[in-house]
Amino acid sequence: MVRGHELTGEQWQVIEPLLPASGTKGRPRVDDRRVINGMLFKAKTGVAWRDLPERCGPWKTVYNRFWRWSRTGTLSALVARVRVIAEAIDELDREVSVDSSIVRAHQHAAGARRMTASHTGGSALVRRAQRTT
Numbered sequence: 001m002v003r004g005h006e007l008t009g010e011q012w013q014v015i016e017p018l019l020p021a022s023g024t025k026g027r028p029r030v031d032d033r034r035v036i037n038g039m040l041f042k043a044k045t046g047v048a049w050r051d052l053p054e055r056c057g058p059w060k061t062v063y064n065r066f067w068r069w070s071r072t073g074t075l076s077a078l079v080a081r082v083r084v085i086a087e088a089i090d091e092l093d094r095e096v097s098v099d100s101s102i103v104r105a106h107q108h109a110a111g112a113r114r115m116t117a118s119h120t121g122g123s124a125l126v127r128r129a130q131r132t133t
Contacts, residue, residue, distance in 0.1 A: 005044045006037045018081050020074055030057045030065075038062035 007015065012033055022029045038056030042049065052059040069075040 005040045007033060007040070014085060015078070015082065018078055030061045035062050035065050039066050042066075 015036070016032070019032050034055070034057040038052050038059070039062060041047070041052060041056055042062070049059050049063045052062055056062055066075070069078075
């Protein structure tokens with residue numbers, strides 16, 4: 001069963017040849033498909049790395065590969081190549097959604113001049129405000 005954030009078999013066949021080759025030293029690499037599914041799960045849900053489901057492989061492996069591929073430019077190149085392929089077959093969804101909700105700032109973030117002393121050294125502000133009046 002393929003979940004909404006996981007790659008289908010067809011998508012994986014397109015992406016697999018674009019991935020870097022596995023190294024020859026050390027232990028065998030965790031399956032790339034599981035790791036990419038973990039990255040997609042993280043991107044779509046926003047969960048902490050440690051909260052990735054076990055089906056994505058060890059969270060530390062997913063994080064390390066994401067960090068390494070981001071640093072070396074592998075992830076950017078992969079996304080660029082997939083975008084070109086998607087545009088070529090006219091399957092790129094360009095729909096944009098903008099959230100118009102209002103987020104209010106805390107009163108201390110409003111930027112108004114304080115007229116009373118505070119625990120952050122506001123006594124100087126009080127003196128300045130008293131001098132101007």
